[in-house]
Amino acid sequence: MIFSSSLFLLYFLPFFLIVYFLIDRNYKNWVLLIASILFYAWGAPKFVFFVMGSVLVDFVLIREMSLKTGSARRFLFWVSVILNLALLLYFKYMNFFVDQFQVMLSLFGSKPAEWTKIVLPVGISFITFQKLSYTLDVYKKQHPVFQKLQDYALYIFMFPQLLSGPIVRPGQIASQITDRSAQENIDFRLTGFYRFIIGLAKKVLIADVLGVTVNEIFALTPVELSSGMAWIGAIAYTFQIYFDFSGYSDMAIGLARMLGFRLPENFNSPYISQSITEFWRRWHITLSFWFRDYIFLPLAYSTSRKLPKEHYWGIRADKVIYLIATTVTFLLCGFWHGAAWTFIVWGAYMGIFLIADRLFLLKYLRKSGKIPSIAITFFLLMIGWLIFRAQTLDEAWFLIRRLFTFQGGESTVWLNPKFWTMLIIAVIFSFWGGFKKIESWVEKLYFNPGNGLMITFSVIAILLFILSEATITSTGFSPFIYFRF
């Protein structure tokens, strides 16, 4: 079930909210847990049992681990990590590995082996990372174990953030699961609704409109696709993916807020970044921090212990360590996004610019000034998104080349006024974070709106809801881009 569907908006959500608001505080978590399991079972009717089973096993394993010390503790830690990664590897990556194996077989002239493709369960990457967070945080004694199974199950299953994040750490939500009475008030519910509607409008009224034209452009044949059209497609996709994913995150944060939870922010005007390094502090923040804390930093630390010299190949040891840790982290980050070479190359592409930032690029970007560095970063990101979107590396290479061959085409795509309007709106909303006054106004709206603002925004939110629902009813099903991950 997706948030931007009539089934969710007009049936699941209102009836769930009515029950949740009316029921006694002691039973709220149960209502939320049951609704969340139903919500997940709707889209993954078989896999839900795997997740429920692994939640139970994890809960027992980690509780045992927390009581142990030394090698027994380490053993239980690795059992939990391996179990979680095994699920992810099997369901998400097995098709990819088998495909690569088939290619190898064909190189040696062997017949391909028979293999039934595994269907990717929705949200598996997010669920696994959240579970690993718990295992790692308890192992490192950064967080105590959940005392009740239902609390841990709710941490994993809570439907607002279940399918595409934000990836929540136990420390960010555990206390709210046990007691959030201070946040269960009318202000949280109303501002949560506003946030949800803003996310819905970002997805339905902006991202989906851009997506229609983007799909048409990238479906053009090489003869039809002009360089100009390729630029428009690339720019529009850059905004489409941002509004699609940040729209989902807004909806998740808004829904959780209506229920009295405060989830971590996932986006912070990423396209005003002045470098790729800054971009990763503003884009999919919870994932970036996850990789930083659980992959990059431990890897950098363990590498530093293995590199005792001050210089390697004329490069300072700290830079070599950064290079190794960044490369591994971003290759994994790319692979996390999808089991395809395009994602691995996209991750490597991002990693290269992070390393370049560290070595020399950041210095030049700072010298060039704010606006040029934003423009250069945006351009680099746009190229990256072309790799990300392409089905194959050949297609990605073709699209990138077509941007710079400056050739005409026989395009039949109509760039209608709605597309241009939404593109302009997307540009304005993407870059207005660069203006401090507007940023503080948005913060006020989300977190501390005055009475007048609340009434005004209720009217705007209702209008946006009607427009969004009218669009959903008329145009049908449109899943989120990040649901594939």
Place this chain on the structure above:
Amino acid sequence: MNRIKTILLLIILLLLVFPSFQKRFGLIKSKPLSGVFTSVSKPVITSASWFNGTWQDQYRQYREDATGFKPDFVRIFNQVDFSLFSIPHAERVIVGKRKELFASGYIRGYLGQDFPGKYYIEEKVRMLKFVQNYLWDFKKIFVVVVIPPDKGSFYPELIPDRFLKMKRHQTGRDYFTQKANDAGINVLDFNPYFSAMKDSAPYRLIPSSGVHWSDYGSFLAADSAIRYFEKKTGFVTNQSHL
């Protein structure tokens, strides 16, 4: 103030549940959509259809199809797109300048994109000539080919620029008319006649939101057709003329 906020929240919740109550109880009369639809029937759940996900997909479609106020939501969407962005959501309709509606076929015809080929048209003309002669010679039946005005040729200046930028080729109608006239086929082409009256007619000959001639235009065409028939055959129809 908390009271106002509570009322706001209640209004929002009511707004969310209202469509499902509307569907269940029909609280407000909603004008149904016109056109042809295939309704989605309520799917029957089985353990197999639940576990392979087909029931969920069918049920989602059923619920979306049966959303309360669906006609009103569709009308809002269509009206916003038409009024703000000149996007039509009717099959094969294109919005021209000044919101003039065109059927896409007539624009293709005006641009000569549907030209079927000279040989094809010449064959048709040859067969028509045979039919015309045969019916007149043996049955005394008068045959006339009537070509109604097409909106693309009538209002070429209102065709959207994205089409006018395209190269215009020889049109099927021009080639057919030329060959039919050469062959002596009776052709009554209303395009030049309507174009000549375009600015002087007291009423619109082709309506703004239609793709065919108006009632007024059709009466004029009928009157002209009768005059043409009388002139060609010498037969008086006793019809009063406009």
